[in-house]
C-alpha cells in the first residue's frame with residue numbers, strides 16, 4: 001500500500017511522566033525505518049500554536065530511552081482550549097507540510113486532540129502517558145509503573161522510621177482526580193489503609209481501621225492518601241484526627257513531584273516503545289482520531305473523546321485486599 005503520510009510531527013503534552021522520552025524515540029525510529037520525515041514540536045500545544053518545530057534525525061533520540069522528563073518539553077496549554085489557538089496550530093502544521101501528528105499525552109491533551117481532529121483534516125494519534133493512570137481504554141499509562149516504584153521506595157523508608165517511633169504516618173501521593181497510585185502503592189507497601197477519591201467510604205473506614213490497629217498494638221501505621229482524596233491534603237487530615245489518636249504521634253509526608261521524575265522502569269520503557277511504534281504504523285495506514293493502548297495484553301484503539309472523558313475504574317479487589325491484609 002502506498003504511504004500517503006510523508007512527514008509527521010511528535011509532541012509531548014500535559015504533566016511529564018517517566019517513559020515519555022522512550023515513546024518519542026520509538027515514534028521517531030519507527031517513522032525513519034519507514035522513510036518518513038519526523039519533526040518535533042517543542043513545548044506541547046503551546047509550541048504547536050507558535051510553530052516551534054524542528055527536524056529530528058536518528059541521533060536526536062540517542063541515549064534518551066533511560067531518561068525521565070521529555071527532551072522536547074511539555075506544557076499545559078490554555079490557548080489550545082480555544083478554537084483560535086487550534087486554528088493557529090493547524091496553520092503551523094500545514095505551513096510546514098506536516099501530514100500527521102502523534103501526541104504523547106493524558107486526558108486533557110486528548111480532549112484537545114478530539115476538538116482538533118473534529119475541526120481540521122489532519123491525522124492525529126495519541127499515546128497515553130500520565131503517572132495518574134487515569135486514561136480510559138488502556139490498563140496502564142506510560143509513567144504509572146515508575147511513579148509507583150518511586151513512591152513505594154519512599155513509603156518503605158517511611159515505614160522504618162514510623163516503626164522506630166511507633167508513629168502514625170499519612171503519606172500523600174499524587175493523583176488529583178484518581179487514586180491508582182495510592183491503591184497500588186498502598187497494597188504493595190502493606191499500608192494499613194488508603195484514601196482515594198473513587199472510594200467515598202474510605203474516610204469513615206479509616207478511623208475504624210486505625211482503632212483496630214491500636215488495639216492490636218501495631219507499632220506503626222501507614223495510610224497512603226491520594227492527593228485528591230481529602231480537602232486540604234494530609235496536613236488537614238492529621239489535624240482533624242490528632243485528638244482521636246493521641247496514643248500515636250502523627251506525622252505527614254507529601255511525596256510530590258519526585259514521583260514524576262527519574263529513570264523509567266523496564267515496564268514503562270517497553271510500553272512506550274510498543275505504543276510509539278504502533279501509533280506510527282496506524283498513522284501510515286491512514287488511521288486517525290484515537291489513542292493506542294494495551295488492555296488485557298491486546299492493543300486497543302480508543303477514540304479521543306472516550307479516552308479523555310471515560311472514567312477508568314479502580315480495582316475494587318485491591319481495595320478489599322488492603323482491608324483484609326491490614327486487619
Ligand code: F6P
Nearest residue numbers: 015130131132174175176227260
Ligand atoms: O497529572 C499528573 C499530576 O502529577 C497529578 O497527579 C498532579 O495533581 C498534577 O499532575 C500536578 O500538576 P503540576 O505539575 O502542573 O502542578
